[in-house]
Amino acid sequence: MDESNGTRLSRRRYLAGGSALLGSALLAGCSGDTGSGTSTTTTSATASTTTSDGSYTVSMSPVGEIEFDEVPTNVFTMYNQYQDMLVALGHEDAINSMFVPEMAGTTMNRYYARLDGVSFDWKGLPNPFDNFSKEFFYSLDSDLHLLGPAWATTQKNWSKSDVEDVAESVGPFFGNFYSGTHAQPPESYRDGYQYYTLWEIFEKVAQVFREQERYEKLQAVHDDLISHIESNLPPKDERPTAVRVTLGDGQFWTYHLNRPGFWLADTRPLAANDAFGSEEWDGLWGSVGYETMAKADPDVILHLWGMTPRYDMANVREQLHSHDVGKTLSAVKNDRVYAQGMRYQGPLMNLFQIEMTAKQLYPEIFGEWPGYTSGQPYPDIPKDEQLFDRDRVASIVTGN
Template sequence: MAGDHGNESEASTRRDLLKMGGGAVIGAGLLAGCTGESSPGKTDSSNVSGTRNDSTDGGDGSPANASNAGVSSGGSYTATMAPMGELTLDEPPSTWVGGLGFAADVLTALGHADGAVGMADPRFWYTGFYDFLDGVTAPVPDELTPFTTEDRDTDLEVLYELDPDLLAADPNPLITIYGLEKREAKEIQENIAPWFGNESRRKRVDGWSHWPAGKAYPYLSLPEYISKYAALFGEEKRSDALLKLYEPFIEDIRSRVPSKSERRSLALVNGRYNPENRDGWVIYNPKSKVEKTWGKKQYRDLNVVDAFAGAYKGQSSVTVDYEGLLEYDPDVIVFNFGITYRDFQGKNLIKRQRELLEDHPIGSELTAVKNSDLYVGGTPYQGPIINMFQTEMTAKQLYPDEFGAYPGYGKLSKSEQLFDRKRLAGIITGDR
């Protein structure tokens, strides 16, 4: 857990110098949290704001140097995000640590991947899709320093050593799951860097921490998240361009989903666990209980028909044997986290899942197995880049008559692609 860092008055960190010298200035609303909290699932307009406060403008009402990513000319950068409230910086963060991949993808989309110095667990930042975008680069996750341990603890000493300008993460999952104490979250905020994040991957579990305000805070949609980070990093123009590509793409996909009678049923199967290493096959509910959550966003946008609807009994997943799989007999099986488990600790777990089903006397009778409709699924830690690729991938897997067949990971020709890779790459790199 937290190490002994000695007398705080003697611990003159770079963060302390920045505060004294006009670097990072934490807004008065930070400790107080957000005002006018709304109930989970509803967005309070006070929590979606983000503004660049420049003392000068470019003559047309736009901020001076707006085209220069992250450059301030005597101004400041302010954004508001529950649960931490308002944050004001004199300059955009040059270094940051993330959580489990979501914020990292958002910041990559905004052109700031190179600022990553660590993450709660870098293994969950999937960077494979960046290979399909010319000029887009990101740190190798394996080379980033994790600040959580295998025992699900939070290592304060590592965070002090990393000394980032920003913690692009919600502290509450660390408090709820990774052993961080509230006094330690406050210590990090005061001595290392401000927190700035909102955990909205899925419905928050019972017993979820609500630090610092002590009240439930709203979920945020993916576009809201993009806008908030853009304000803090001075990337409003890049954010606008990104959303002008992202939102019409999602709307077009949603408008083209076939009628329910023409949709194939889906089983979202855990890509790692099976009867060999667990008591059966773990099937996830692909339906999001909270509309704004982004962990299963592609399945919500594609309005999937869940083959196991009614089987979960209020839980997020159900475990079945081969007979249970055949009872519900999905048209399509998608292996959740499949893109990660194609190469996990030196093993292709998705290949193994396929073999287990194809070689089993009951598994081989499944409609999805007979028709070879067994597919790699996405990661739930998806920002805008990953979500665009995964929405395209899933659309083709489920509805090939409408969106075209899915030839396999990374094998789409330009004519088969559903969004403009060149335009997306240009937005990210600044070459648009």
């Protein structure tokens, strides 16, 4: 958009709350925040407000209320929950950046291959983490930054004043990173910080892009999926024990299954018995060796990042089978080591990852997981074995 013609998106107005940024590392377990501590503060998404002049406001903690003159068309995104949201809302052309695009973009398209007419052209998008500087943000000249402001202040050479400068001079921030794990945000953002579910954040993004109807239709698909799963789960003592891990360098990076936060939006609904559920790590994940894993001996091993280009599941299984302790694990002996997707998941990815996890944990209830072949799209599951309607989702996304 050209600022000279008077149509540019309004700069952020600090009508409520404060501001900050977001962050991450990546593979193995890395997310970008290692802080511990939780809060029980939560909130529900609220409707946007439109004024008589056609402008509208949308609010989110910790950024407060933001006023828009029009729908953003040049949008900074980092983690792919937001790219997935914009694909779902039909606004993927607005995306101007992406964290590790060759990995995240490729993985997204492995899901979209099962949605007729849906795809994401990620090639050529710059990776913000390669140059996380104010100069980079200025060069993109984004109408909107879909990035939690509280994390940026945790990054090198960034402060709250830097975030506020970019928000005022370039475009507003709109995101909530710490809803991913319910970890505590930086102290300057801690007062009144609220946590949201994945689908509550999606609703707010839909309000920004004036796509509430599309959101509501996708939310109905999600609600149906969750209702079907919850009504069919066996009693707790009949559920399998499971772990979510990433294997690397002789150890397992470990993650919880059922804790709060949208990073677990695909495992928490399945309510398996977390073999490390009682463990408290100094950060958002832990690591254990083979002996500790053997002591826990889970029925199921869910290998995070297994559907991304970064891991070949055949190699992962070979490492386990060739290890003196690894080959004794029940999940290894019973061929229940499964590829999982990404914790940075938006709504479309979430539907697939819930279905995948349901079949991996409860094949006798939700149908056998056909397995995932590295480098290939999400498995082509027969229509009568699908847990959500691909045609319904694709028609919502494409607007047909």
